[in-house]
Amino acid sequence: MLIRVSTKTKSAATPDTRTRIVRAASSLMQRQGYDGTGIKQIAQEAQATLGSVYHFFPGGKQELAVAAIHHGDQEFFDVLRAALDHEDDPAQAITALCRTLADGLCASDWIDGCPITTTSLGTAGRAPDIQAAAAEAFARWRGLVHDKLRASGMSERDAHDLAHTVISTMEGAELAAQVSRSKEPLNIAGKHLARLIALHR
Template sequence: MGTKGAATRERLVDGARELIETHGYSGTGLNQVLAVSGAPRGSLYFHFPGGKDELVAAALEKAAEETAALLRELSQQRADLADYARSLVGAFAARMEESRFTKGCPLATVALDVAATNDRVHAVCRKGYRSWQAVVAERLLAEGWEPARAEADAWSVLSLVEGALLLARATRSREPLDRAGEAVVRLLERP
């Protein structure tokens, strides 16, 4: 694929991501993706012969990879575990506030919408969440956590954040995220 083709594919993925994060899978149509991306109709099926599911999967994969990279970067930048926890929650909170509470987790809207009935989307969401959990667990292992506790607490951290993102979006308030951040810090305190 040439540079122009790669750029068109990227625009389609970015357009789909923008729309599905805000409107979910069901609320995003291919005509909307074409309008947002400025890509010609023929390029959609050229790059994504599997149609909407293939395009959504690519958008979710990109979002999951970017979020895993952010979580890893925050872990490397923050020596203190409590500071890492706060910065992790803060990154999601800032993103949500910047979008005026239209975007939370880049996977959650689609996961809630169709992951239970769409195997392809389910697999991408599962892989994305698992990669985020692994990054947090890595940090806890580096802090001396036992492997089983690191695995469990990493899932708990993500659960607190995901729940807070849902509540923050529903209430259009940062308060659930601030409270979740405090809970994450308490969860990660050494016994």
């Protein structure tokens, strides 16, 4: 048995080939969806070759998509946790996060929405692995909100329900903002979510 010594000693200069591939897949599928993104395009964007892609992901496009979803999951997980940790009041934290999301979406010229929605929706009935990964992402984000609400003294029942609506509304508002090319849906959603949270304490 081999002891795997860290191969990413080059550190921040140029990431792992595998990492570059996952990042490229995640960002391309976020914009173009599963079917709209080709393996060759991913390889090119990642500065890798087809051989490398199939070396690291022998399961092909589906396995790569699952890895991309997990990557996007963790990406937003970190953003969400940072936002919740930064403010003491969950309501204010959510409002601030919505504003951040709106600014980020606008800065990308309304292209970079939720990192997993597009990929997940386009494969709804046919790729259970991808669906499961997306469902897990939603559950993890919801858990983060749930814990924050509980920590602020909210009842278990209210925290459970509100965590659902916070994620749903942020997701829908980001979608509406992207389609309408306007920050308004997200900013309004932030305001209303804060009121809804304040209402349950």
